[in-house]
Amino acid sequence: MEVKSVGVIGAGQMGNGIAHVMALAGYDVLLNDVSQDALENAIATIEGNLARQASRGKITDEAMKAALKRITTTLDLPKLGQTDLVIEAATERETIKQAIFEDLQPHLLPHTILTSNTSSISITRLASRTDRPERFMGFHFMNPVPVMQLVELIRGIATDEETFNACKAVVDRLGKTAASAEDFPAFIVNRILMPMINEAVYTLYEGVGNVQSIDQSMKLGANHPMGPLELADFIGLDTCLAIMNVLHDGLADTKYRPCPLLTKYVEAGWLGRKTERGFYDYRGEVPVPTR
Numbered sequence: 001m002e003v004k005s006v007g008v009i010g011a012g013q014m015g016n017g018i019a020h021v022m023a024l025a026g027y028d029v030l031l032n033d034v035s036q037d038a039l040e041n042a043i044a045t046i047e048g049n050l051a052r053q054a055s056r057g058k059i060t061d062e063a064m065k066a067a068l069k070r071i072t073t074t075l076d077l078p079k080l081g082q083t084d085l086v087i088e089a090a091t092e093r094e095t096i097k098q099a100i101f102e103d104l105q106p107h108l109l110p111h112t113i114l115t116s117n118t119s120s121i122s123i124t125r126l127a128s129r130t131d132r133p134e135r136f137m138g139f140h141f142m143n144p145v146p147v148m149q150l151v152e153l154i155r156g157i158a159t160d161e162e163t164f165n166a167c168k169a170v171v172d173r174l175g176k177t178a179a180s181a182e183d184f185p186a187f188i189v190n191r192i193l194m195p196m197i198n199e200a201v202y203t204l205y206e207g208v209g210n211v212q213s214i215d216q217s218m219k220l221g222a223n224h225p226m227g228p229l230e231l232a233d234f235i236g237l238d239t240c241l242a243i244m245n246v247l248h249d250g251l252a253d254t255k256y257r258p259c260p261l262l263t264k265y266v267e268a269g270w271l272g273r274k275t276e277r278g279f280y281d282y283r284g285e286v287p288v289p290t291r
């Protein structure tokens with residue numbers, strides 16, 4: 001089966017990036033969110049990122065204009081049932097994702113493939129609540145989507161080969177690289193990355209270093225492009241905490257215990273760049289460490 005149209009649910013930082021790369025690759029995109037503001041902000045972000053790519057000669061002006069024309073936004077979730085491939089990229093909370101798939105189900109075409117961009121949640125469990133576990137998979141992009149090369153493809157226990165091959169063909173057409181991961185908590189990238197970020201927060205919590213020294217150490221001492229706390233702010237501290245909780249609950253090992261300081265930042269609503277405050281304060285000219 002060849003995918004021609006893509007429905008993207010959730011127009012946050014991942015949803016807008018996914019819509020961007022899909023439209024550039026020639027897919028018709030229907031982008032959905034519960035908030036009109038989120039849809040408008042997403043289009044503005046996509047326009048800005050496409051214009052930057054065009055100004056740097058990465059894409060032509062024609063490609064930019066054609067991509068923008070291929071993206072339609074809607075608050076009406078059932079409309080996405082008419083697309084060939086749905087990618088759910090809403091908030092990292094299982095109840096939200098389950099409700100989305102339940103609401104969408106009566107409106108689906110028989111051949112529609114359902115996928116989730118979840119960072120950690122069981123694909124098998126999400127699939128089991130739908131009428132098509134064999135046509136359900138994890139389609140996990142990395143942030144920022146237009147820049148990062150990898151997409152993790154995660155088969156649930158029931159995912160069939162036709163579905164996997166159709167999703168792999170989409171990743172190929174995007175010019176990205178697919179890595180196949182088994183369906184265990186947080187898959188591959190976040191199983192490895194998130195405990196490192198959590199450990200960086202413990203390093204801060206225990207006073208081994210401050211925000212600046214921890215990030216500088218990992219940038220200059222381990223050649224990471226961003227320090228772990230800067231990266232946590234970039235991902236979103238709510239998402240980082242949600243992933244740690246999935247690891248902790250799903251693998252029942254205390255080594256995945258979320259750092260209480262990470263919980264405290266999330267409880268304060270200091271979620272990182274998206275709320276302008278996290279381990280850094282982004283409200284001024286330059287980011288200022290909060291500790």
Ligand SMILES: CC(=O)CC(=O)SCCNC(=O)CCNC(=O)[C@H](O)C(C)(C)COP(=O)(O)OP(=O)(O)OC[C@H]1O[C@@H](n2cnc3c(N)ncnc32)[C@H](O)[C@@H]1OP(=O)(O)O
Pocket residue numbers: 049052053056058118119141142143144145146147148189190193225226231235239
């Ligand atoms: C949580 C999960 O479930 C999984 C995850 O995603 S984990 C997070 C994975 N991501 C990472 O680890 C990112 C780590 N950081 C990096 O790789 C780099 O800091 C970065 C690519 C984000 C920025 O790179 P940089 O060299 O510091 O900055 P900058 O020069 O501004 O950007 C490099 C390029 O990316 C582009 N770019 C940066 N941010 C972008 C964005 N949000 N959208 C689109 N393009 C972007 C820039 O335009 C620039 O393009 P050119 O090469 O054409 O100039």
Ligand SMILES: NC(=O)C1=CN([C@@H]2O[C@H](COP(=O)(O)OP(=O)(O)OC[C@H]3O[C@@H](n4cnc5c(N)ncnc54)[C@H](OP(=O)(O)O)[C@@H]3O)[C@@H](O)[C@H]2O)C=CC1
Pocket residue numbers: 009010011012013014015032033034035038089090091092093096100117118119120140141142143234235236239274
């Ligand atoms: N951040 C990252 O680095 C990465 C995140 N992911 C995953 O991608 C998903 C999205 O993350 P991210 O984009 O960072 O999160 P954001 O918080 O930036 O965006 C989530 C968006 O989903 C919207 N939303 C919430 N409920 C619904 C709903 N019922 N229907 C439609 N839209 C809804 C939110 O609206 P509102 O704000 O109004 O609630 C918000 O606009 C998560 O599963 C996350 O784990 C995957 C890879 C990397």
